[in-house]
Amino acid sequence: xxxxxxxxxxxxxxxxxxxxxxxxxxxxxxxxxxxxxxxxxxxxxxxxxxxxxxxxxxxxxxxxxxxxxxxxxxxxxxxxxxxxxxxxxxxxxxxxxxxxxxxxxxxxxxxxxxxxxxxxxxxxxxxxxxxxxxxxxxxxxxxxxxxxxxxxxxxxxxxxxxxxxxxxxxxxxxxxxxxxxxxxxxxxxxxxxxxxxxxxxxxxxxxxxxxxxxxxxxxxxxxxxxxxxxxxxxxxxxxxxxxxxxxxxxxxxxxxxxxxxxxxxxxxxxxxxxxxxxxxxxxxxxxxxxxxxxxxxxxxxxxxxxxxxxxxxxxxxxxxxxxxxxxxxxxxxxxxxxxxxxxxxxxxxxxxxxxxxxxxxxxxxxxxxxxxxxxxxxxxxxxxxxxxxxxxxxxxxxxxxxxxxxxxxxxxxxxxxxxxxxxxxxxxxxxxxxxxxxxxxxxxxxxxxxxxxxxxxxxxxxxxxxxxxxxxxxxxxxxxxxxxxxxxxxxxxxxxxxxxxxxxxxxxxxxxxxxxxxxxxxxxxxxxxxxxxxxxxxxxxxxxxxxxxxxxxxxxxxxxxxxxxxxxxxxxxxxxxxxxxxxxxxxxxxxxxxxxxxxxxxxxxxxxxxxxxxxxxxxxxxxxxxxxxxxxxxxxxxxxxxxx
Numbered sequence: 001x002x003x004x005x006x007x008x009x010x011x012x013x014x015x016x017x018x019x020x021x022x023x024x025x026x027x028x029x030x031x032x033x034x035x036x037x038x039x040x041x042x043x044x045x046x047x048x049x050x051x052x053x054x055x056x057x058x059x060x061x062x063x064x065x066x067x068x069x070x071x072x073x074x075x076x077x078x079x080x081x082x083x084x085x086x087x088x089x090x091x092x093x094x095x096x097x098x099x100x101x102x103x104x105x106x107x108x109x110x111x112x113x114x115x116x117x118x119x120x121x122x123x124x125x126x127x128x129x130x131x132x133x134x135x136x137x138x139x140x141x142x143x144x145x146x147x148x149x150x151x152x153x154x155x156x157x158x159x160x161x162x163x164x165x166x167x168x169x170x171x172x173x174x175x176x177x178x179x180x181x182x183x184x185x186x187x188x189x190x191x192x193x194x195x196x197x198x199x200x201x202x203x204x205x206x207x208x209x210x211x212x213x214x215x216x217x218x219x220x221x222x223x224x225x226x227x228x229x230x231x232x233x234x235x236x237x238x239x240x241x242x243x244x245x246x247x248x249x250x251x252x253x254x255x256x257x258x259x260x261x262x263x264x265x266x267x268x269x270x271x272x273x274x275x276x277x278x279x280x281x282x283x284x285x286x287x288x289x290x291x292x293x294x295x296x297x298x299x300x301x302x303x304x305x306x307x308x309x310x311x312x313x314x315x316x317x318x319x320x321x322x323x324x325x326x327x328x329x330x331x332x333x334x335x336x337x338x339x340x341x342x343x344x345x346x347x348x349x350x351x352x353x354x355x356x357x358x359x360x361x362x363x364x365x366x367x368x369x370x371x372x373x374x375x376x377x378x379x380x381x382x383x384x385x386x387x388x389x390x391x392x393x394x395x396x397x398x399x400x401x402x403x404x405x406x407x408x409x410x411x412x413x414x415x416x417x418x419x420x421x422x423x424x425x426x427x428x429x430x431x432x433x434x435x436x437x438x439x440x441x442x443x444x445x446x447x448x449x450x451x452x453x454x455x456x457x458x459x460x461x462x463x464x465x466x467x468x469x470x471x472x473x474x475x476x477x478x479x480x481x482x483x484x485x486x487x488x489x490x491x492x493x494x495x496x497x498x499x500x501x502x503x504x505x506x507x508x509x510x511x512x513x514x515x516x517x518x519x520x521x522x523x524x525x526x527x528x529x530x531x532x533x534x535x536x537x538x539x540x541x542x543x544x545x546x547x548x549x550x551x552x553x554x555x556x557x558x559x560x561x562x563x564x565x566x567x568x569x570x571x572x573x574x575x576x577x578x579x580x581x582x583x584x585x586x587x588x589x590x591x592x593x594x595x596x597x598x599x600x601x602x603x604x605x606x607x608x609x610x611x612x613x614x615x616x617x618x619x620x621x622x623x624x625x626x627x628x629x630x631x632x633x634x635x636x637x638x639x640x641x642x643x644x
Contacts (some may be wrong), residue, residue: 014075033058034112045138054167062116099171103134169221209246255386267532293352313507338363347499382424394539396432398503400575403436416463416471420634434607448612452624499550580609
């Protein structure tokens with residue numbers, strides 16, 4: 001095309017864009033920063049110097065002087081033959097022959113750029129499809145008003161300060177921290193020039209592959225998609241992959257991205273599906289092949305009460321199902337080999353795989369995306385991933401009963417609670433215990449400690465130092481070589497620990513029902529019939545959770561606990577019946593109703609009678625941090641303010 005016709009072509013595109021915006025009742029012109037921020041505020045902006053800025057973040061002009069010359073996409077709309085058109089054409093010819101070297105001058109506000117000098121240069125480069133441009137930048141800081149947009153921007157500033165990366169953004173808060181963790185970097189760690197270069201290259205290749213598949217038509221950002229990709233395949237793999245390999249992997253996990261567009265991304269299954277009755281014909285037909293199921297542990301059962309309980313559940317399910325199923329155990333304590341072991345299990349013919357730790361979620365997700373014919377299930381909660389199913393137990397129901405029991409037994413009105421990790425489901429357990437105790441003994445306070453901060457024994461010692469002896473400790477027994485630390489509801493003194501009642505995880509019942517559902521194709525049909533992530537969240541009514549009493553518990557207390565147990569199993573008992581109050585004094589539910597499972601799972605607050613806090617990320621042990629990385633609540637993923 002002759003060069004003199006390029007303005008005509010740009011004008012044609014500009015008029016098309018102008019008409020489209022007008023018909024859709026959108027502003028067809030460029031936004032003006034002076035209309036958004038008072039001009040005097042810009043005078044106090046921070047001069048950042050000359051840097052490369054992404055073209056797609058240049059959205060407007062500083063003043064209204066040239067606003068009628070461009071569309072909102074910086075395409076020209078002034079007629080041919082004008083002085084503006086001649087200058088635009090001359091600038092285009094200069095760019096083609098020599099390139100545009102002089103930096104433009106811009107103001108940055110909320111990570112968007114508004115041009116003060118160089119509007120035509122931006123127009124020409126956008127028309128030519130340029131990726132970035134050199135700009136002399138002045139940053140205008142917004143007031144921190146608590147709004148989501150402003151808080152996201154300040155998170156970006158923290159990230160940009162140490163990385164110098166300005167082209168990646170996310171649709172939700174907290175994602176820059178997740179990105180750093182996915183890269184294996186500490187938050188606030190400074191990036192070398194080489195690290196900036198490698199990240200930029202990986203982003204560029206990912207963007208090419210993602211956009212070619214239609215990712216630019218989704219509402220999520222490229223950053224959202226790239227982070228999801230890294231959480232499945234890893235940052236190292238992304239750096240070493242080309243566009244073709246990235247495209248293949250993207251096609252496998254595409255529903256992950258469409259899922260992120262949904263407000264209701266998770267579908268909760270609160271009870272097992274009813275088993276279909278066998279027909280007479282099915283009883284005389286040949287038996288189908290047995291189900292092969294793998295159980296993958298990240299630590300040997302002898303070292304972990306949690307894994308030991310799951311292993312007991314596997315043995316129970318194997319015994320009950322008999323020759324209908326074949327279960328195999330795989331143990332891998334090396335996190336870097338989790339995916340390799342899952343591939344080994346799948347290669348051995350297992351069509352159902354259970355991973356019993358949230359720390360194995362990443363490997364589970366990758367295996368589920370790579371082998372869609374295999375049912376991969378991870379024991380965690382509130383994970384909005386399309387390909388891997390998750391399962392967990394509504395243990396907060398049992399915790400409510402334990403709290404009510406403790407409330408009847410306390411004379412001081414002071415109870416203790418030791419929680420493991422600040423993850424989804426655990427916060428509900430704390431609050432259920434506190435509300436149960438408050439119901440039985442109004443005015444009761446529950447003092448909270450975390451085993452993932454101090455260790456289980458030190459947490460219990462901290463409570464005893466406050467003269468608190470009725471303590472709800474871990475949900476399952478812990479092995480320390482050949483002895484167990486306390487768990488369940490106990491009366492603990494310096495001299496002895498007297499067990500009163502314990503929560504019971506009936507993993508055997510859970511696994512039996514899950515495997516029967518897999519044999520009957522129920523699990524696959526549930527997956528096919530929804531576009532959301534499947535979380536199985538069964539409770540006492542499904543027989544997968546219960547409470548057991550120790551001999552030391554008085555008979556009247558047992559009868560009291562049984563009343564609540566039976567009411568919860570029947571559906572009449574409601575641990576989270578509103579209204580109740582949080583620590584900050586906010587009321588949950590202005591009128592009386594039962595919280596939904598979604599509201600219970602997503603709890604990120606503590607009830608008013610809880611004394612203690614949700615720990616920050618920096619306070620957690622290494623194991624605690626890894627667990628929180630996978631399924632932690634928002635507050636737990638934040639660093640301590642003093643460290644930022």
